[in-house]
Amino acid sequence: MRTGPFSDTRVIERLNAYFVPVYVVNEDYAPDGPAPAEEKAERDRIYRAALAAGMSTGTVHVYVVAPEGQPLGTLHVARAARTERLLELLDGVVAELGLKPGEPLAAPRPQSVPRGHEPGSLVLHLVARGLGGGGSWDGTAENWIVYSTEEAALWLPSGELAEGRSWTIEPCLAERLLVHIYPVTENNDVTKNSIEAGELRARVVQVGAQRVLVRLDGRLQMRHDFYYQPDGNLVETDLVGYLEVERSSGCLAGLRLVTHNGRYGGGRFGVAIRMAEAETLPLRQ
């Protein structure tokens, strides 16, 4: 939906001009999820009202609700993913209610941002995409991986970074990154990913006047199911990239890492990771 109908100019214009758009994450609204009880109750009320009205219902679904609270129309995601079908629903409601266009009621803003973190944290932004041959949905997926100031310091060894010096990134730090390296799949519970072999190694390749360049090399072999049922699929890839370290402060000034020959589910995929360029608002992932 993100790179389908929600990226279509006509859908964007209609949602902004005529509707109050909101999305909710089912995991947050589960009985043990973090969403407030009032939010959960309202989502359940809309679901039940749609059910009572004889409309299609489901957990992965579109609901259009009147300002008074009653459902006006629903669509299963498989139908909503067809842009023309979604436009038909939206235009039908606009016509039925005789709505006049207006400005968005909430200012559009970046929706993918890292979770709240303290200043000085190492914030990594990851983008995954399929590169053909299957094993990935279309579109892209993102993750944010945040290391505290203390954890960030562990990416570098103590002492001088002389040319040729090498070390292995702490496994617990590397694994927190590696578990997110997979293409665009249905299953995104990284606790179910099982690393069979994975490591990140670092080696100083150049000591400049201002900065030290550190090469990163890695290898990952990880069990990752496309859906939520075990399917035996393996993520297999090499990793290559670099760290930049400021000589004067010893601080990490940059991190870039990409997969190399990444394969999954019979297809190829690519993952690119970089240090976030600027602090972002602590909102949600």
Place this chain on the structure above:
Amino acid sequence: MQRMMLGGTAALLLSVAWLVRPACGAEALPTDYELVSHTDATLAAWWLKPEEKRFDEIGWVDGLIAARRLSAERGRPLFLFTMDGRVNTGRC
């Protein structure tokens, strides 16, 4: 004799090259000299394109209750999308 030795050396080198070659269709890792340009070019090619971030052009309201309140106050219908995973990151 020398020719045979050279031939044998060539065969040995070919064998070693065969053993250390990248897997079928795989590209060799960049050298240290190529490291930065390779990483930067690959990252640029795979990074999010503006057309892949159009989701952010929608004025999403944060939270269902806040959205319902706005809907009632401003007389606009609510558009609610419920899903497993996080549509805002594409991990859904």
